[in-house]
Each structure stands twice: as structure tokens, then as C-alpha cells.
Amino acid sequence: MASSQVVKVLIVEDDIVTRRIYRTMLSRFGFEVTEAEDGKKAINHFVDGNEYDLVLMDKEMPKMDGVEATRTLRGMGIPVKIVAITGDEHSRGAFLDAGADEFLLKPLSILALTDILKAFNFLN
């Protein structure tokens, strides 16, 4: 886990509306949220030395898609929990092969998010 007690989440999603919704969902749990609008920016957050406990990863994004970003993070040896969240049901295999821990279909519900957070022991 990241050094602080607060759970740190990186939202990687190109749609500003979706990022807003995820941010509000996560804020209910008191998590610290950072946003990246594409895979490349997400990688840069880690390259800059930031640590996160969880990444919510979209698939279709400009510059670098979610599967490539996931693969890159794992290649960098970054063990962060990655949850792929996409409308593309056919990308499950690609995401899991790239190293994602979980795969969810959009739209994300608060219930599905809560279940994942509990499974990862991010909720007391």
C-alpha cells in the first residue's frame, strides 16, 4: 500500500463526465483521488514517483490505451491494483493478460465498486 493511511486512487479515463462520477463515488469512502486523461499521463504519474493503491483504468483513450498502460505499469514492476473499467466486453482477456487484477463493464455502479474495494481490503 502507498505510504499514507489514506487510500490513493488514480482514475485513468478520457471522459471528463465519467471521471467526475468516479471521483464522487470514491470521495464517499474518503479516498484521495488523482485523475489522468490518458494512459501516457497515467504512466507519467508513476514515473514522477507518485504511489497509488488502486488504478481505475479505461480502455479506449488517446495517446496510450488502457491495455498498453496496464502492460507498461507491470513492465515497470509496479504492483498497484488495476481495475479495468470499459464498455468493451471483448477486452477482458487482453486486460487480464496485460496484468489487470479485475475487469468491470461500464457503467460502473457504486455497488460493483464497493465489492471490488472490499475484495482488495480497502474498506474497513
Next chain:
Amino acid sequence: MDYVNLRRQAASLRKSLFDQGYLDEQFYQLEDLQDDASPNFVEEVVTLFFRDSARLMANIDQALDKCVKDFNKLDVYMQQLKGSCTSIGASRLKTECTFFRECCRDENIEGCMRSFQKIKREHSVLRQKLESYFQLLRQAGPIECATRPSK
């Protein structure tokens, strides 16, 4: 001012948005996220959606205006718009976005043009209806959460 009547009108408009397929279950998710900490969350997200979707639609308009049609680019823009529609539960818009993307895959430019005109109409209608809805809510004042329409 007749607050009860305003609330009734708001509830009726909201129900019609679901009954006529403009909105789907995802809109309930937005309502569930609204609380004392974010009392205007739904309206804020919807406003954000219409602002950002207008930008995406302007991009699509420009791309369709070009002599040489870039179907990949059109598909990317529409994929973004569809994602936004999905997030707020804009069901009819989402369906039309899917059809547009199929036309892109088939490189069917006439299909894309027709579909995009429909998207613009649906976008405009949904915007008007939701603006009316939120205006009624504001006029009615703070209310308890409306009950979900029966399925």
C-alpha cells in the same frame, strides 16, 4: 407558489424521461450519489455532459465536413460521446451513437450523416427536457428524493 404542484410536475417529467427511453438505470446511480455533501451533483454532472458533448459534436461536425472522411477519427469521437452518454444514462443517445459507429465501421458516410442528424436532435431534446426538469426542481425548493418510477 404551489410547491406541491411544482414537485408533482418535476416527478411527472422525470417519469416521462424514463418511460420514453431518454434515460436509463444509470441516471439512478447519479441520483444515489447526490447527498448533503454534493446537493447539486446530478445537475452539475448533466451540465458537464452537455458542455462536453457539445464540444465532441462540434468535432464530429468538422470531421464530417471534410472532403476526405476519416472514419477512424469519426469513430474515436463517437466512442467518446457514447461513453459520456453511458455515464449519465442517456439511453436513446447512446443507442444512436452505437449505430453511428456501425456506419463508421461500414464506411457508410450517408448512414453517418443521417445518424448524426438524429444524434443532434436527440441531444437537443434531452437537453431541453433536463433543463426544464432541473428548473422545476429549483423552483420547488429542497425536496426529499423522488421515488423511482415503478418498472
